Amino acid sequence: MSDTKFMQTKRGFLKTGLASVALTTPFVNRAWAQTVELTMLGWYGTAEPDMVGEFEEANNVKFVPKYYAGGDNMLAALAQNPPGTFDIIHTDAEYAKLLVANDLVLELDPNDYAFDDLLHDDFKSFAGHWDDSGKLYSLITRFGHLGVSYNKDVLTAEEAASYEVFWDERLTGKVGHFDWHLPTLGQMSLLMGNASPFDIGEDAWKAVQEKTLSLKPQVGGYFDFGGTFAGLKNGEMLAMVGIGDWVTGILERDGAPVSSVVPKEGGIQWTESYSIAKTSEKADLALKYLAYTMSPEGQVKTAQMLGYPGHCVTKAGRALLNEVDAAEAQRSGQVDGDPRDPITLINEGRISYRDIPVQQTLEDWNDFWSEYKNA
Amino acid sequence: MRRLNLYALTFRLPIIIWQTLFFIGPLIFVVAMSFFVVRNFQMVETFEFDSWKRMLSRDFVWDAYVYTVLMAGSAAILASLIAFPAAYCLAFQTSARTRQIAILLLIIPFFTSYLVRTFSWYTILAEAGVLNGAVGLVGLGPYTLLNTYVGTLIGYLTLVMPLVLILQTVTMANIDDRLIQAARNLGCSPARTIWTVILPAGKTGFVIAALFAFILSFGDFVAPFYLGGSNPPTLPILIIDTTKAGQQWPRAAVVAVIMMVTLFVIAFSAIMYAYRKRASR
Numbered sequence: 307m308s309d310t311k312f313m314q315t316k317r318g319f320l321k322t323g324l325a326s327v328a329l330t331t332p333f334v335n336r337a338w339a340q341t342v343e344l345t346m347l348g349w350y351g352t353a354e355p356d357m358v359g360e361f362e363e364a365n366n367v368k369f370v371p372k373y374y375a376g377g378d379n380m381l382a383a384l385a386q387n388p389p390g391t392f393d394i395i396h397t398d399a400e401y402a403k404l405l406v407a408n409d410l411v412l413e414l415d416p417n418d419y420a421f422d423d424l425l426h427d428d429f430k431s432f433a434g435h436w437d438d439s440g441k442l443y444s445l446i447t448r449f450g451h452l453g454v455s456y457n458k459d460v461l462t463a464e465e466a467a468s469y470e471v472f473w474d475e476r477l478t479g480k481v482g483h484f485d486w487h488l489p490t491l492g493q494m495s496l497l498m499g500n501a502s503p504f505d506i507g508e509d510a511w512k513a514v515q516e517k518t519l520s521l522k523p524q525v526g527g528y529f530d531f532g533g534t535f536a537g538l539k540n541g542e543m544l545a546m547v548g549i550g551d552w553v554t555g556i557l558e559r560d561g562a563p564v565s566s567v568v569p570k571e572g573g574i575q576w577t578e579s580y581s582i583a584k585t586s587e588k589a590d591l592a593l594k595y596l597a598y599t600m601s602p603e604g605q606v607k608t609a610q611m612l613g614y615p616g617h618c619v620t621k622a623g624r625a626l627l628n629e630v631d632a633a634e635a636q637r638s639g640q641v642d643g644d645p646r647d648p649i650t651l652i653n654e655g656r657i658s659y660r661d662i663p664v665q666q667t668l669e670d671w672n673d674f675w676s677e678y679k680n681a
Numbered sequence: 682m683r684r685l686n687l688y689a690l691t692f693r694l695p696i697i698i699w700q701t702l703f704f705i706g707p708l709i710f711v712v713a714m715s716f717f718v719v720r721n722f723q724m725v726e727t728f729e730f731d732s733w734k735r736m737l738s739r740d741f742v743w744d745a746y747v748y749t750v751l752m753a754g755s756a757a758i759l760a761s762l763i764a765f766p767a768a769y770c771l772a773f774q775t776s777a778r779t780r781q782i783a784i785l786l787l788i789i790p791f792f793t794s795y796l797v798r799t800f801s802w803y804t805i806l807a808e809a810g811v812l813n814g815a816v817g818l819v820g821l822g823p824y825t826l827l828n829t830y831v832g833t834l835i836g837y838l839t840l841v842m843p844l845v846l847i848l849q850t851v852t853m854a855n856i857d858d859r860l861i862q863a864a865r866n867l868g869c870s871p872a873r874t875i876w877t878v879i880l881p882a883g884k885t886g887f888v889i890a891a892l893f894a895f896i897l898s899f900g901d902f903v904a905p906f907y908l909g910g911s912n913p914p915t916l917p918i919l920i921i922d923t924t925k926a927g928q929q930w931p932r933a934a935v936v937a938v939i940m941m942v943t944l945f946v947i948a949f950s951a952i953m954y955a956y957r958k959r960a961s962r
Contacts, residue, residue, distance in 0.1 A: 527910020
């Protein structure tokens with residue numbers, strides 16, 4: 307009797323046990339393989355599946371993006387969110403130096419990355435990525451050039467080869483601005499013959515302001531991200547100041563008759579990098595992602611990014627791009643020997659790296675930008 | 682001394698609490714914030730006049746102010762004028778049933794996002810759009826409508842027209858019909874009837890409708906940004922620009938306070954005018 311009872315109990319126990327294991331196994335599995343979240347503060351598109359999907363899958367990570375437009379907003383997001391909110395910071399080079407100055411980012415080990423493989427020597431010691439004592443804080447990842455963006459049905463590449471084209475009477479009311487002072491005023495500074503467009507004295511600054519104000523009658527509008535794309539695509543804007551292939555490249559892929567050219571006065575380079583927030587609790591994983599972005603595969607993804615295209619910074623990345631997406635490599639001039647090759651343009655001295663104003667404050671430039679918009 | 686009426690207070694309390702929490706509280710905060718300063722992209726709570734001095738001394742702020750007032754005023758006047766014939770027709774020349782259906786139809790635009798409605802104007806107003814395509818058939822155009830003040834006005838009217846039309850219709854539908862009949866019997870022309878009977882009788886409703894049109898247009902960001910191309914910017918765009926440029930929330934708060942004071946003065950004046958009785962002879 308007691309045996310039977312025991313046997314029943316044992317059977318019941320086994321049944322209950324097996325059922326419990328079966329029911330809880332999925333949860334146990336999930337607990338073991340819990341996805342880690344990495345929060346990235348970046349420009350639009352940098353944490354989308356086309357960029358991070360492969361890394362997410364391989365490392366059981368989920369990227370949580372927080373997008374911004376303009377370095378000021380990036381610094382504000384860091385200042386106004388609790389420490390630990392962000393793990394990876396994607397930023398423009400000119401603002402990376404402010405991250406270092408404000409002690410917001412972790413020091414990186416240069417030996418972890420193939421600096422010898424970088425396409426240009428300037429990239430190896432890019433201003434703002436290193437501090438004065440030679441410590442690395444920001445890892446270069448991609449770049450692009452800003453020049454004259456234009457509608458090919460109205461202008462030829464030769465006509466667009468000078469910033470003076472913005473004053474062409476065919477473009478009256480049809481010149482658009484990307485609504486950010488740095489690229490436009492940098493281009494105006496180049497037009498005024500300033501070799502270092504962001505490091506100009508008071509007289510030169512005044513001349514830049516006067517020249518910019520003279521463009522006002524040509525201006526059709528000031529646009530955000532979406533408006534810039536829409537304005538060029540629907541033909542409402544026939545030329546754009548302050549942008550480049552990062553906008554027209556996407557529209558070209560869609561078949562729009564637009565293009566960008568670095569004019570004879572020179573172009574401005576935007577340079578993006580990754581840093582790791584000092585307060586991140588997932589720095590190891592973030593470091594792994596930084597290494598991935600420097601791998602040939604990661605570099606190809608940055609060149610093909612759906613949000614806006616950029617150029618590879620490593621030789622291996624460029625080689626792989628030419629292998630797997632020759633069309634994009636050709637379109638963007640990332641081919642050795644191509645006269646539009648962005649590295650060639652740098653070597654020819656036609657490119658200035660975008661910076662924050664050296665002799666004026668950001669506030670001065672911002673104020674003038676507001677004045678210009680209201681002129 | 683009047684005794685506190687708890688019963689009446691019970692019904693009034695929710696709106697008092699609501700207004701205190703979500704209007705007066707934030708209002709006080711915005712005013713206070715205009716005296717803060719931003720250092721290293723962080724707002725520092727202090728009491729300084731820096732933001733006021735800076736914003737009030739900038740010409741572009743006053744340019745934006747004048748432009749915004751003119752554009753919002755134009756929208757209020759245009760909406761009132763354009764809506765009036767339709768509202769008159771609905772109030773006096775249709776059955777009550779038709780009027781109800783019309784009002785329902787006028788409410789339907791509010792079911793969709795204003796932003797979506799604004800973007801739909803892109804395809805209509807673009808140089809290769811529907812409107813220019815239509816006038817092109819008779820050899821006219823193309824006209825540049827997007828990224829102009831015309832585009833901004835169209836956006837404003839998209840926002841306010843249904844509301845103005847509803848308010849005017851309800852106002853006129855409530856005017857005592859016998860007054861209009863008396864005017865006509867005494868030999869008034871339709872135009873004089875409108876001028877001497879309908880407008881004075883419905884003054885409160887017409888003024889309130891125009892006031893709403895002004896308030897909504899004055900604070901609108903979408904139309905001047907997407908249809909006007911921020912060229913030139915209005916005060917709401919200036920607020921956005923100011924916050925984008927170095928996160929200067931205190932300066933944006935100054936613009937917001939200027940806007941609120943303006944709206945308060947205009948709304949107060951309009952309401953005083955709307956409810957002012959004619960002086961007895």
